[in-house]
Amino acid sequence: MSLVTKLYDHEAGLVAAFHQHPFFRLFSEQSDTDIRRYLTERYVVSENFVRWYDRAINGLTDPEARSLLRKITLDETPQNAPSHREDLIADLQYIGVPIEKILSRRASKSTLKVINRLNELVAYSSDSDYDLRVMAALRMAGEILVAEEYRHVVPELEKRFGLTPERSRFYFPHFQHDQVGGSSGGIDSHTDSFHPILERLITNEEKLGVAIDASDRAYKVRISLFDQFAQGDTRKQIAKVILAIAASVLVALPAIKPLTEKIHHVDYALFLASLAPEEKVFYHDTDQWLFNRFRETGDARYLKNVGTFEAVNDVWGPGP
Numbered sequence: 001m002s003l004v005t006k007l008y009d010h011e012a013g014l015v016a017a018f019h020q021h022p023f024f025r026l027f028s029e030q031s032d033t034d035i036r037r038y039l040t041e042r043y044v045v046s047e048n049f050v051r052w053y054d055r056a057i058n059g060l061t062d063p064e065a066r067s068l069l070r071k072i073t074l075d076e077t078p079q080n081a082p083s084h085r086e087d088l089i090a091d092l093q094y095i096g097v098p099i100e101k102i103l104s105r106r107a108s109k110s111t112l113k114v115i116n117r118l119n120e121l122v123a124y125s126s127d128s129d130y131d132l133r134v135m136a137a138l139r140m141a142g143e144i145l146v147a148e149e150y151r152h153v154v155p156e157l158e159k160r161f162g163l164t165p166e167r168s169r170f171y172f173p174h175f176q177h178d179q180v181g182g183s184s185g186g187i188d189s190h191t192d193s194f195h196p197i198l199e200r201l202i203t204n205e206e207k208l209g210v211a212i213d214a215s216d217r218a219y220k221v222r223i224s225l226f227d228q229f230a231q232g233d234t235r236k237q238i239a240k241v242i243l244a245i246a247a248s249v250l251v252a253l254p255a256i257k258p259l260t261e262k263i264h265h266v267d268y269a270l271f272l273a274s275l276a277p278e279e280k281v282f283y284h285d286t287d288q289w290l291f292n293r294f295r296e297t298g299d300a301r302y303l304k305n306v307g308t309f310e311a312v313n314d315v316w317g318p319g320p
């Protein structure tokens with residue numbers, strides 16, 4: 001197993017843990033009001049995204065890493081199209097949040113603390129591992145976990161508010177272009193575009209340790225954002241889930257399956273990275289077909305295997 005693959009295996013474990021957070025385990029149990037409140041508060045973090053990446057760019061020494069982050073920030077703010085913040089506001093308005101509520105919202109203490117901690121992940125340091133730490137941290141907190149969060153949001157917004165992937169200007173495109181093994185218009189996802197840089201920077205076990213540590217720190221910051229939402233109407237249900245988790249520890253097995261599923265995403269991303277661009281198109285088209293079927297039918301099962309080997313079975317085999 002290559003060094004960078006060991007990092008991706010570790011990331012897959014963090015992704016599996018992310019979905020075990022009570023907020024996501026009970027995501028569909030929340031009231032419409034709670035969902036709107038969470039997404040409106042979450043807007044503040046998105047509003048800080050470009051500033052956060054820009055801060056990282058200024059401290060990086062690796063030209064390829066600088067160039068990638070620059071490209072991502074340009075994707076967020078294209079010259080001749082609405083910015084991602086404008087698109088996000090449009091989606092929030094679609095689900096019934098008035099613009100004044102979005103733009104005049106004062107972020108909670110918890111959210112401001114998370115934003116500060118996200119900024120600390122990229123705080124400048126002259127040490128030689130700065131580039132590696134920043135890139136591993138941003139891949140986890142700025143890309144992978146964004147897609148994993150929206151994996152819950154996208155189907156729920158369609159079911160409750162009719163925000164279909166076709167109508168969605170922000171949540172669906174971000175789910176599509178941020179995930180491991182994802183693509184948009186045949187171009188690698190943001191997450192996957194970190195691969196050549198990390199592969200080059202992780203030259204030995206010590207560097208791998210640096211990347212894993214950065215990934216862990218980034219995960220802890222990002223997951224802490226959701227603690228504040230795991231309250232209110234769902235508090236009782238969460239208590240039940242926590243008890244259920246405690247009970248499941250006794251049998252240990254339930255945690256293994258999601259981890260295995262996520263490792264499939266990693267294998268698949270590495271497989272794609274090994275292909276020539278023209279071969280890659282076939283697999284990206286497969287995912288695109290599943291996205292299209294989801295758009296046409298509204299059946300969220302079409303999203304389940306996007307970014308995995310099973311996607312090919314879904315398309316060419318009997319279907320999900």
Ligand SMILES: [Fe+2]
Pocket residue numbers: 072142143177178190191
């Ligand atoms: Fe992204």
